[in-house]
Amino acid sequence: MAVTMRDVASKAGVSIKTVSNVVNGYPHIRPGTRDRVQRAIDELGYQVNLSARSLRQGRTGIIGLALPELVLPYFAELADSVMRAAERRGLVVLIEQTGAVRERELEVLRSERRRLTDGLLFSPLALEPEETAVLDVDYPMVLLGERIFGGPVDHVTMANVDGARAATAHLVARGCRRIAVVGVHPGERMGSAALRLEGYRAALEDAGLPFDPALQGEAGQWHRSTGAEAMNRLLDARVEFDGVFAMNDALALGALHVLHARRIAVPGQVAVVGFDDVDDARYAEPPLSSVAPGREQIAQTAVDLLVERIAGSEVAPRRVVADFEVVARESTAR
């Protein structure tokens, strides 16, 4: 059926191993031999059997990428960046969605599919910081986008605290004095929500502004709809505010939607800034200011660290925080 090295070898009149050597670029082959083998390969349309190679080498050339949901624009963009970074290293990416559900995050870590991949890039949302034990796995792994103290694995994260601080400071600099925050997860300590809230509070403190619990808009899932709901709740509660820091762009877009529907001018009456700088932010009404978290850098670094681990590196767990940037657009114009 399929063409194997055997067929190529007999056609070229050499041994199977010589074909293997040609395919793998082994240097010590006479040019004539190489040509003959190459011609046989071309004529027969031979392609290596990757299952056999994997079995022999103990590597598959596939890395896993576990993330909450592809339809969240930030993760779609992250997946895109990871796939490009992996391609540069000759790897392909197997994406798994966890839906930000705890059980599915645990399942991903233990799944038989891990035997199919050389390593895992994992972006957990639901796991608690106490659970670092489950991250002590026997395969190469790099965590993405969160901060879990003391975990036993490499970690590439965005500057959640400092980014949120800068975004809030951006609102302050623009004149806002009562700044609402959307996306709060009450009781959470280590997730993005907690960290971004920490940055928000730090910026208020920097500016000598009080922290008002009434300005906190809860939103469990960070979707447009929950952002819209949170904004509606804030407005219905008749809390006054002149700025909104949304913990991600989806929330911000949902909030913008509500502000627009309720005829509140942005940025005239309320300035809005988001986080993630997804492609959509640029095309929102009005264009949304946001924190660009260094997505490309995160993806490339994570893949690089994972490749090192796959190669057998045993150095202590590393933490990398990506560079961020506040991108000012019309939603926070004066």
Place this chain on the structure above:
Amino acid sequence: MAVTMRDVASKAGVSIKTVSNVVNGYPHIRPGTRDRVQRAIDELGYQVNLSARSLRQGRTGIIGLALPELVLPYFAELADSVMRAAERRGLVVLIEQTGAVRERELEVLRSERRRLTDGLLFSPLALEPEETAVLDVDYPMVLLGERIFGGPVDHVTMANVDGARAATAHLVARGCRRIAVVGVHPGERMGSAALRLEGYRAALEDAGLPFDPALQGEAGQWHRSTGAEAMNRLLDARVEFDGVFAMNDALALGALHVLHARRIAVPGQVAVVGFDDVDDARYAEPPLSSVAPGREQIAQTAVDLLVERIAGSEVAPRRVVADFEVVARESTAR
């Protein structure tokens, strides 16, 4: 290093094949034996080596999904649906992006990665209808979302023509008489652009309205930015229109953006309808009417057809057209 069936077998005091039989649910095993083996598996934390199984069985349990770009919301949603459908069949999905570039689409078809996957779901954008020859591949394949006549492969497509016709008719029913269309690809004959244009023209004809070339807005890539540019060109040309059929939602959102910026009321002065019904459409300003193309149905059907092909089915190529629905929202309200 890793635990193999060998280890389990010796621990349980049985042959390797018996372990294999237990793992694969072979029925004729004495309960006592099965328990002993199962206990050994649990204690050693054994997991099958999928590379070895693949080599032996000639299947990997992986299917490929080649699409233009994950960051295009329609394709992110499609990928999501395909992954869920695949999971129900016990398969995992390897996503590849072509960027809608001809060379990369060809590369995907010929890539060595095809040896890693049992079959391919392929959503081509750049290939020309003349090129059906390249689709005559020696592995299972199902095409998604386009119509290429006479191709030698199974095909699951959305109702491009009828959906566009219904969307345009929706504008007509709402009172529009001069309907612009955004996303035209001049000279194209078989791609989505050509088909949706065909539907648009059919609806005009149904309504007895003239077809005016001045109302055609070109847009090569179907992004927000190109939709915005096309809308700007139409407005700058001072062509009058009271309705817009955008060939997808991204174009529609870009167009809405421009209409808003230029203070043209939607739906007051101009009604707008899109295509794809992505999640964003619901949250646009105003909420965007759109054609829901039956994404879940497309994904499930495509996976089912591919599974049949992988199982060896040799029936003639099949075409499936998914059910669609016009979802009316505020952008086409009266």
Place this chain on the structure above:
DNA sequence: AGGCTATTCTACAACGTTGTAACGTCCATC
């Protein structure tokens, strides 16, 4: 020419799994 090294190629044995065929063992039947 003889000896040595470097180059080029090959035979063989794995990697971990599963299909095939065959071997016992047990029980029911005559």
Place this chain on the structure above:
DNA sequence: GATGGACGTTACAACGTTGTAGAATAGCCT
């Protein structure tokens, strides 16, 4: 008590590749 069949288990070979070790050849030096 022999015969047959179902059941439970096993040995063996194969899937296609690559690492290892070594054989054959060529090229160089003295």
